[in-house]
Amino acid sequence: MNGMFVHLPLLIIMIPFAAAFIGPLNGFLFRSWIRRIVLIALSLNLICSILLALQVLSSGPFDYYLSGVAPPLGIALYADYLGACISVLISGIALVAVFYSAGIIPELGERRTFVFYVLLLLAIGAMQGIVFTADIFTLFVLFEIQAISLYGLVAMRGDGKGLLAGYKYLLIGSAGSAMILIGIGFLYISTGTLNMHLMAELLPPVSGSYTVLAGLALLIAGISTKIGLFPLHIWMPEAYAYGPSIFPVISTIALKVGVVAIIRVVYTIFGSSLAIQTIPLESILALLGAVAVIICSILAIRQVDIRKMFAYSSGANIGCIMLGLGIATIPGVEGAILHMITHTTAKAGLFLCADIILIQTGIRYVHEFKGLSKAMPYTMAAFSIAAISMVGLPLTGGFMSKITIASAAIADGITYYAAILLFWTLLSAVYFYRILNNAYFLEGTLSSTIREAPLRILIPIFIISITTILLGFFVEIPMALIRPAAGLLLGGGF
Amino acid sequence: MAVIYSAFPALILSIALGAALIIALFGERVRYLNEGVTIAAAILKFLLVTLLYTSVVGGAVWLWTPVTLLPGVPFSLKIDLFGIYFALLSSFLWLVTSVYSIGYMRSLNEHAQTRYYVCFAICVAATVGIAFSGNLLTFFIFYEILTLATYPLVVHSQTEEALAAGRKYLTYLLSGGVVFLFAILLTYTITGSLDFVNGGILSGSGTTEFLRILFFIFLIGVGVKTAIMPLHGWLPSAMVAPTPVSALLHAVAVVKAGTFGLLRVIFYIFGIDLFMEIGVAPILAFIASFTIITASLMALSQDNLKKRLAYSTISQLSYIVLGAALLAPTALEGGIAHLMHQAFMKITLFFCAGAILIGTGKTLLSEMHGMAEEMPLTWAAFTIGGLGLIGIPLTAGFITKWYLIGGSLDAGQPIFVIILLTSALLNAAYFLPPIYHAYFFSQEKKETLERRVSWCIKAPIIVCAIIVILLGTIPYAPYFPLESAHEIVRQILGI
Numbered sequence: 001m002n003g004m005f006v007h008l009p010l011l012i013i014m015i016p017f018a019a020a021f022i023g024p025l026n027g028f029l030f031r032s033w034i035r036r037i038v039l040i041a042l043s044l045n046l047i048c049s050i051l052l053a054l055q056v057l058s059s060g061p062f063d064y065y066l067s068g069v070a071p072p073l074g075i076a077l078y079a080d081y082l083g084a085c086i087s088v089l090i091s092g093i094a095l096v097a098v099f100y101s102a103g104i105i106p107e108l109g110e111r112r113t114f115v116f117y118v119l120l121l122l123a124i125g126a127m128q129g130i131v132f133t134a135d136i137f138t139l140f141v142l143f144e145i146q147a148i149s150l151y152g153l154v155a156m157r158g159d160g161k162g163l164l165a166g167y168k169y170l171l172i173g174s175a176g177s178a179m180i181l182i183g184i185g186f187l188y189i190s191t192g193t194l195n196m197h198l199m200a201e202l203l204p205p206v207s208g209s210y211t212v213l214a215g216l217a218l219l220i221a222g223i224s225t226k227i228g229l230f231p232l233h234i235w236m237p238e239a240y241a242y243g244p245s246i247f248p249v250i251s252t253i254a255l256k257v258g259v260v261a262i263i264r265v266v267y268t269i270f271g272s273s274l275a276i277q278t279i280p281l282e283s284i285l286a287l288l289g290a291v292a293v294i295i296c297s298i299l300a301i302r303q304v305d306i307r308k309m310f311a312y313s314s315g316a317n318i319g320c321i322m323l324g325l326g327i328a329t330i331p332g333v334e335g336a337i338l339h340m341i342t343h344t345t346a347k348a349g350l351f352l353c354a355d356i357i358l359i360q361t362g363i364r365y366v367h368e369f370k371g372l373s374k375a376m377p378y379t380m381a382a383f384s385i386a387a388i389s390m391v392g393l394p395l396t397g398g399f400m401s402k403i404t405i406a407s408a409a410i411a412d413g414i415t416y417y418a419a420i421l422l423f424w425t426l427l428s429a430v431y432f433y434r435i436l437n438n439a440y441f442l443e444g445t446l447s448s449t450i451r452e453a454p455l456r457i458l459i460p461i462f463i464i465s466i467t468t469i470l471l472g473f474f475v476e477i478p479m480a481l482i483r484p485a486a487g488l489l490l491g492g493g494f
Numbered sequence: 495m496a497v498i499y500s501a502f503p504a505l506i507l508s509i510a511l512g513a514a515l516i517i518a519l520f521g522e523r524v525r526y527l528n529e530g531v532t533i534a535a536a537i538l539k540f541l542l543v544t545l546l547y548t549s550v551v552g553g554a555v556w557l558w559t560p561v562t563l564l565p566g567v568p569f570s571l572k573i574d575l576f577g578i579y580f581a582l583l584s585s586f587l588w589l590v591t592s593v594y595s596i597g598y599m600r601s602l603n604e605h606a607q608t609r610y611y612v613c614f615a616i617c618v619a620a621t622v623g624i625a626f627s628g629n630l631l632t633f634f635i636f637y638e639i640l641t642l643a644t645y646p647l648v649v650h651s652q653t654e655e656a657l658a659a660g661r662k663y664l665t666y667l668l669s670g671g672v673v674f675l676f677a678i679l680l681t682y683t684i685t686g687s688l689d690f691v692n693g694g695i696l697s698g699s700g701t702t703e704f705l706r707i708l709f710f711i712f713l714i715g716v717g718v719k720t721a722i723m724p725l726h727g728w729l730p731s732a733m734v735a736p737t738p739v740s741a742l743l744h745a746v747a748v749v750k751a752g753t754f755g756l757l758r759v760i761f762y763i764f765g766i767d768l769f770m771e772i773g774v775a776p777i778l779a780f781i782a783s784f785t786i787i788t789a790s791l792m793a794l795s796q797d798n799l800k801k802r803l804a805y806s807t808i809s810q811l812s813y814i815v816l817g818a819a820l821l822a823p824t825a826l827e828g829g830i831a832h833l834m835h836q837a838f839m840k841i842t843l844f845f846c847a848g849a850i851l852i853g854t855g856k857t858l859l860s861e862m863h864g865m866a867e868e869m870p871l872t873w874a875a876f877t878i879g880g881l882g883l884i885g886i887p888l889t890a891g892f893i894t895k896w897y898l899i900g901g902s903l904d905a906g907q908p909i910f911v912i913i914l915l916t917s918a919l920l921n922a923a924y925f926l927p928p929i930y931h932a933y934f935f936s937q938e939k940k941e942t943l944e945r946r947v948s949w950c951i952k953a954p955i956i957v958c959a960i961i962v963i964l965l966g967t968i969p970y971a972p973y974f975p976l977e978s979a980h981e982i983v984r985q986i987l988g989i
Contacts, residue, residue, distance in 0.1 A: 440646070476562050
């Protein structure tokens with residue numbers, strides 16, 4: 001293995017962190033440089049992620065020991081297929097989002113835009129760390145870094161609603177963090193190690209004890225607050241509605257990172273011991289997922305604010321991913337990971353479109369969309385493509401991941417979950433139909449001064465749209481990473 | 495059978511898609527571009543499909559599988575005889591309807607013409623995609639595109655009524671699509687494949703009960719587009735669309751996509767042997783008969799001409815289903831030929847309805863008394879189409895009904911002869927009175943209004959009416975539907 005490639009996992013984590021600290025250092029002198037720094041950092045990050053993915057693909061997963069000290073004493077990073085895959089997703093979507101939000105974010109002003117980007121870099125660095133770490137305490141620390149950055153981002157606008165949303169997020173998130181920490185403590189007491197792989201080896205003999213089970217329950221519950229799994233999704237609508245600019249895009253990635261943490265806990269740590277367990281954890285996850293899919297979709301239909309609607313839709317999609325994970329077969333986990341990718345892409349597209357529509361026209365409610373397709377045809381075209389993917393209709397990524405999960409459910413004999421997933425198509429069609437029908441087929445009273453977004457904004461949006469469509473066709477490309485990832489997770493844990 | 499691996503089928507698809515793209519980008523700015531591009535694409539496409547037809551009739555099968563979608567299921571374009579048969583129908587009628595559209599849209603000075611032409615082109619591309627699909631997943635992809643692309647055409651007028659019809663349309667078709675997808679995934683899970691294979695892929699997998707349930711899930715899924723009762727509710731409502739849309743899409747492309755899909759499922763997924771074995775054919779035949787009779791009865795009470803035609807379509811589509819359910823080669827041949835024969839008859843009638851709307855502004859049958867004098871040509875064509883659907887000899891409808899009746903006798907089920915004859919009587923009951931009133935109810939001398947109707951509209955009507963006569967007088971001529979239907983049935987049954 002080439003010497004440079006060995007350090008890639010650490011490099012991917014450190015680039016955003018380093019940039020986050022370089023930013024303030026020179027930023028007080030050259031404040032306008034911050035966006036360039038972010039762009040350069042995230043571009044480098046994307047290149048490193050892709051290189052790592054290629055590396056993992058060609059020569060398999062590998063460990064990286066910080067300072068060369070092996071566990072149990074040292075801290076290990078583990079570059080596997082899942083981590084590499086989600087890492088590319090994080091860097092890619094974050095780069096497009098930052099590319100989109102060029103210059104000063106209007107609602108924040110110059111000074112706070114600067115802070116916004118610094119917090120964003122910290123969050124991205126933490127996310128990259130979470131997907132690669134093999135140490136459960138490091139996982140907690142990185143979760144905290146990510147969460148605190150995100151609380152700050154939500155409240156960034158500084159008005160009442162933003163602050164309240166940030167505060168709500170902070171309360172629920174802190175409770176979650178506390179549970180994660182206690183859960184880790186319980187597992188540490190039982191096994192004496194913090195390294196996930198060692199823990200997985202040491203757990204089976206003690207896995208029946210209440211300490212371990214309580215630890216598992218606390219971990220799952222804690223991480224569920226981070227990923228907004230129903231009924232712990234309650235922070236999401238307001239955070240999405242009142243968070244600034246591209247915050248929802250970053251948050252969408254953060255949700256997927258939380259799902260990776262759930263995968264690590266359920267499959268990497270407990271994977272081998274759950275087989276001899278009496279607790280049907282997987283079917284509980286699947287049930288929670290199915291409930292989230294239905295209830296969040298119904299809640300989404302009732303929303304009039306599109307950002308809140310999309311937040312509930314995210315809740316439903318997280319449910320779909322949990323459902324896929326809960327099926328606990330290789331196709332099910334494959335579908336779940338694929339859905340993480342397709343949903344993030346489509347949702348990023350939706351939020352970018354929603355943001356530029358808000359900036360250009362001030363529209364945030366469904367009924368205000370009337371006639372918008374004439375004023376902003378290109379934005380609405382991209383919006384429609386993302387919406388079609390969210391609904392899960394053919395020729396988009398969302399369709400492919402949905403049918404993968406549904407066919408996995410059928411193969412596993414739980415046909416009713418497949419039926420729920422397909423029924424969900426209709427539910428999500430209802431709320432997207434309302435927006436698109438308003439935009440395309442109803443005459444509105446929009447002022448004639450509304451202009452289409454500038455080309456600089458449209459390019460990143462189109463990149464997302466094209467990716468969404470390509471994912472519906474060339475699904476084999478992400479699958480090259482996802483297949484071994486699922487195989488690895490289910491075949492022995494790590 | 496020679497398999498030719500080539501991207502040529504995709505090229506044919508991309509003609510209509512390319513036309514849609516060009517119109518979408520430049521249609522608002524360049525005058526006559528909508529019409530010009532549509533006509534050019536329609537001609538080009540028809541020529542290429544004809545070219546392919548000659549190749550496929552010669553025994554070749556075209557195949558193109560660029561990417562894998564699910565393990566074992568590629569995106570597959572495969573052109574066999576049945577596929578090219580359906581593609582030929584839709585591409586020829588697209589050409590005719592394009593000419594008609596130009597006349598219609600200009601005469602009524604319709605709004606949003608660019609959107610109309612874009613969606614129309616996408617619909618036709620999707621129809622050809624459906625015809626060329628090599629497996630169920632590819633089929634489903636185009637099937638859903640067709641659903642989505644038709645919606646803007648249904649709500650074209652953007653009135654309250656149109657939007658309500660559009661909602662109904664989407665509700666029915668998306669729900670049907672979801673059920674269809676469920677059936678597809680069930681099939682995929684138990685067989686690991688979704689290819690259309692002569693003789694089916696399901697034999698030997700699953701119990702008889704399971705396969706029966708699976709068949710009915712499929713039937714509900716594709717039955718919505720086929721408009722079998724009680725899943726037909728969207729079709730009469732969708733008649734608020736502009737007439738060319740009703741003519742091409744709701745008499746031919748969309749509904750026949752459903753019928754075509756049903757035949758594909760029966761003969762290429764289940765396979766004729768398994769279909770017989772699980773014993774669902776009598777139930778299917780019953781549902782088809784029920785639809786034939788009930789829809790005809792409902793057609794009687796419609797005063798709106800297009801709605802009456804819509805119920806007639808529902809009834810006629812089930813002829814094709816019945817042809818498949820009777821499990822007799824003759825009936826199947828009749829059903830497959832009816833796919834094409836009925837298309838020409840029904841499109842003639844719809845074209846006439848549009849011409850009447852343009853010429854006189856009337857849509858209700860009760861207002862059309864004595865109108866034959868005002869619009870002699872249109873009513874002559876209408877008479878031909880109507881007589882055809884009744885099944886009067888020397889028209890296209892007679893031939894296929896003859897085959898269907900012969901088939902039900904072959905199958906030893908004379909009850910269906912009674913159904914078919916009753917339906918013919920009912921057809922006569924709802925087509926003959928309007929024709930009679932139009933010709934013999936004129937009180938005073940009227941001047942002809944037909945000059946208001948442009949030749950863009952009259953020409954397609956004349957062409958289609960002549961084809962209806964030709965199909966009825968020389969049905970066995972080379973390249974006519976019966977020849978292909980015969981060959982398709984031979985392939986399906988493996989004779």
